[in-house]
Ligand SMILES: Nc1ncnc2c1ncn2[C@@H]1O[C@H](COP(=O)(O)OP(=O)(O)O)[C@@H](O)[C@H]1O
């Protein structure tokens with residue numbers, strides 16, 4: 001039987017923690033064939049992003065046509081898009097598909113992966129055609145331009161601009177230090193927001209966590225799970241992988257979340 005197909009549209013991470021490295025490993029671990037459209041090549045390690053080479057928009061468009069013309073893509077996930085032009089193109093070519101948008105603006109290291117024009121393009125073009133948007137707390141605040149509780153931010157973002165029907169928001173993260181739990185808030189149009197809580201893993205080896213979460217969400221949607229179940233499964237996957245990388249000392253900074261299955265051998 002054919003596996004479901006998911007597509008990641010994202011940048012590379014030379015350190016193998018975030019971006020397409022995280023996405024393809026996660027798709028494979030969850031039994032989904034991963035197609036991969038590259039938006040940018042980054043020189044990146046566990047401490048910093050030292051260089052970004054954007055892929056020309058024409059090459060981005062050619063990659064998208066190559067995938068969509070040939071493969072039965074069941075879900076798409078977007079990561080770092082890098083420019084407003086790339087955001088607009090992806091919105092145009094992915095509208096109408098099951099679409100997970102991880103609005104990547106800043107890496108944990110502080111490196112800017114999308115400026116003000118990218119933020120605006122997300123709001124004007126990509127959010128209106130998304131099935132579900134997965135900002136962390138900082139990204140939710142940046143997109144909305146104001147603060148609030150994670151629950152309030154999720155509800156506000158689900159209602160901002162354009163048609164809201166079908167667009168859900170999951171604000172990820174919460175405050176693990178305070179409770180020993182991570183709580184993601186899922187807001188779906190027309191429903192009360194719900195918390196999705198799971199145990200917090202005490203680790204600084206979390207580089208690539210957001211990418212891993214959004215690609216796990218896309219993989220479960222590609223496998224046919226309803227949104228809430230997919231969100232619960234994605235959080236459980238991230239928790240398992242963080243538990244594996246907890247004891248690692250890879251790199252000088254925030255080490256990669258595990259993309260191995262079953263730990264070291
Ligand atoms: N220390 C942790 N232990 C368990 N889950 C975590 C931890 N940190 C983040 N998560 C989970 O990982 C997913 C991605 O969240 P987040 O860390 O906010 O992404 P990002 O890397 O974009 O900041 C969410 O489900 C969040 O609850």
Ligand SMILES: Cc1ncc(COP(=O)(O)OP(=O)(O)O)c(N)n1
Pocket residue numbers: 010011012013017018019020042044079080104106107108109113206207208209210211212
């Ligand atoms: C190429 C690339 N894409 C996305 C990110 C951001 O990764 P994310 O998992 O959201 O967060 P951190 O890895 O920064 O914790 C990235 N760094 N590089």
